[in-house]
Amino acid sequence: LAGYANEVGEAFRALVPMGMVWASYAIATAYVTADAVDKGKKAAKEHGGNPGKNTRVAVAVVDTFVWQALASVAIPGFTINRVCAASLYLLGRTTRWPLPVRKWTTTAIGLSTIPFIITPIDR
Numbered sequence: 001l002a003g004y005a006n007e008v009g010e011a012f013r014a015l016v017p018m019g020m021v022w023a024s025y026a027i028a029t030a031y032v033t034a035d036a037v038d039k040g041k042k043a044a045k046e047h048g049g050n051p052g053k054n055t056r057v058a059v060a061v062v063d064t065f066v067w068q069a070l071a072s073v074a075i076p077g078f079t080i081n082r083v084c085a086a087s088l089y090l091l092g093r094t095t096r097w098p099l100p101v102r103k104w105t106t107t108a109i110g111l112s113t114i115p116f117i118i119t120p121i122d123r
Contacts, residue, residue, distance in 0.1 A: 002027055002028065002030070002031035003028050003031040003032060003035070003068060003072035003073070004028065004072060004076065004114065004118055005024045005025075005027040005028045005031070006021075006024045006025045006027070006028040006073055006076075006077045007076050007077060007080045007110075007114045007117070007118070008024060008111070008114070009021040009022075009023070009024025009025065009077075010024070010077050010080040010084060010110060011080055011084060011107050011110030011111045011113075011114070012107055012110075013081070013084060013110075014084065014088055014103040014106050014107060015103050015104070015107055025073065025077070028072060028073045028077075029069075029073060031068075031072070032065060032068040032069050032072060032073060033065065035064055035065075035068050036061045036062075036064040036065035036068065037061065039060045039061060039063075039064040040057050040058075040060050040061040040064075042060070043056055043057045043059075043060035043061075044057045075117075076114070076117045076118060079113070079117050080110050080113060080114065080117065083109065083110055083113050084106050084107070084109065084110040087105070087106045087109045087110070088102060088103065088106040091105060091106065
């Protein structure tokens with residue numbers, strides 16, 4: 001779940017200070033980094049003293065980091081950001097709701113979008 005913290009941050013972008021959005025990305029990036037380090041440790045243990053161990057460990061770390069960074073941070077974060085931006089824009093153009101109501105509605109739309117984004121990625 002920590003890997004998806006930035007999606008929550010993006011959903012709340014209209015309501016919270018920018019520092020909180022960036023903090024959500026820091027949490028997600030810390031998760032991705034921890035997962036990559038964990039995969040590297042497992043690869044090191046699996047390959048013991050075999051030749052090419054360092055290469056295999058490096059590949060495991062880089063592969064995990066890149067995949068997780070894209071699948072857990074970049075793609076879902078960008079998607080939620082665009083959904084929320086479009087929602088806020090469209091609500092501003094099509095309703096006479098006060099700005100706070102539009103912002104809370106945008107946040108609700110962003111939060112409700114998260115399961116639809118992460119479910120296909122987690123498969």
